[in-house]
Amino acid sequence: MAKDLVYTIYSHSDADGGIAAALFSKFIYDKYAKYGWNTDIQPVNHVSVQGEWSLREIKWPCAILDFTLHPSLLSNRFFTSKPFLEKQLGQAKKVPDCYWIDHHPTGSSFPFLTENNSAEFIPNVITKWDTNAISTPGLLRTHHHELGFPAKFIKEYEEFIDLAEIIDGALYVSCEAAHDFSSHAVKLQTLFSPGHSAIDKSALYKKLVRQIAKSASVENLFDSDFLYRAIINHEEQNFNKQLRAYKKVTKLEGKVAYANFVGSHYFSGMGRFLPYMLFENANYALHIFPGMNKTSYSLSCGINPWYKPKDSSKHLGNYFAKNFSGGGHAFVAGGKVNEEELVKIEKLLEFLNE
Structure with missing residues (x-):
């Protein structure tokens, strides 16, 4: 029976989600391994109401970390x-309890859903959504007392949590620093988002999460595998x-x-951040x-961390959720945008330039 007791951790497939998954994996293992529970790591991407989540069944018990999910x-x-x-x-x-922990504007795409009414729509799931948090590991650090998350884990993984904050919050001191491959933050971000087509990204993600859960040493992680x-x-x-x-291909519009x-x-x-190296202002x-x-294209948009717009009221996440299924x-x-919808790009440029 013990081998069948699996706690699934669904986490966003980036450094932020991966570090959160490692912390949570350690949390679940230390608390429930004695009862026969093991953890299974499942990296996922952001989707709207449909998408890859319509192709699988989310299994109980689990943790949902660092992404929006419609109940x-x-x-x-x-x-x-x-x-x-x-x-x-x-x-x-x-x-074990189920958790849904996120720092994205979870309720923005689904305005009926708030932390106050989550028990009605998703009973028996412990939720903590904090849009002021820079990263999910940072959210765990801030709210560990109310979540019952051990303070010793927070202290032990302080360096990884700080790196998650730098990576997800784009807190590099300069655009050049964001591409300095000697820095721990850039190296960690690189490992969680490799571009080589021969790399099984899901397998690499799971391997990184397992290794971080076993050791809180960033240096040991980089030195643990020649790959x-x-x-x-x-x-x-x-x-x-x-x-x-x-x-x-880059122009200033x-x-x-x-x-x-x-x-x-x-x-x-x-x-x-490459466009900012070409147009720093x-x-x-x-x-x-x-x-x-x-027939489809991927879109990514963000503000310049080193030259922010004077009007910061635009909410890119909400705009993309409404217009680009993101x-x-x-x-x-x-x-994402289909070939016949490329006209939406012009409207997006108008929105950004308002």
């Missing part, structure tokens, strides 16, 4: 699993290719450094690049 995608079986498991396992086997060094070296070389590619790879043969991966960077198929934070967001 309608939780099946009736999900909500009836806890009493069923408690009855089946008896008092000797405790059933990591090879990935970082490759991505540094790829960055130089990206910079050359961005120089060919008002306050927006617009990198348009539609129809381009130069694309070699997205460089989040741009308030926003907008990227459009090839999607998973030939989402994100107030100052950074992503989504």
Whole structure:
């Protein structure tokens, strides 16, 4: 029976979500391994009401970390699993709680859903949503007392939490620092988002999460596998290719450094801050690049952390959730657009330049 007791951690497939998943994996293991529970890591991407979440069933018990999820995608079986498991396992086997922890504007796409009424729509799930938090590990640090999260974990993983804050909050001191492959933050971000097509990103993500859960040493992580060094070296070389590619397609459209790879043969991966290296006074960077198929494209947009717009009232996450089947934070967001919907890009540029 013990081998069948699996606690699933669904977490956003980036450094922020990965570090949160490692902390939560350690939390669940230390508390429930003695009752036969093991953890399974499942990296996911942001979606709207439909998407990859419509292709799988979310299993109880679990933690949902660092992404927006519509409650309608939780099946009736999900909500009836806890009493069923408690009855089946008896008092000797405790059933862990489910958690939904996020720092994205969870309720913005679904205005009916708030932390105050979450018990009505998602019963038996402990929620903590804090849009003021920079990262999910940072949220765990701020709210660990009310979540019952051990303070010793927070202290032990202080460096990883700080790195998550730097990475997800774009708190690099300069645009150049954001591409300095000798820094821990850049190396960690690189490992969680490798661009090489031969790399199984899901397997790498799970491997990183497991290793972080076992050791809180950032240095030990980088030195634990020769593959990591090879990935970082490759991505540094790829960055130089990206910079050359961005120089060919990036233009300044008002306050927006617009990198348009539609129809381009130069694309070699997205460089989040590269447009600012070309137009340092741009308030926003907008990227459009090839999607998973030939008829759709991926979008990414964010403010310039080193030259922010005077009007910061625009909420990119809400705009992308409404117009591009995506989402994100107030100052950074992503989504998708079909070939016949490219006119939406012009409207987005108008919105950013208002």
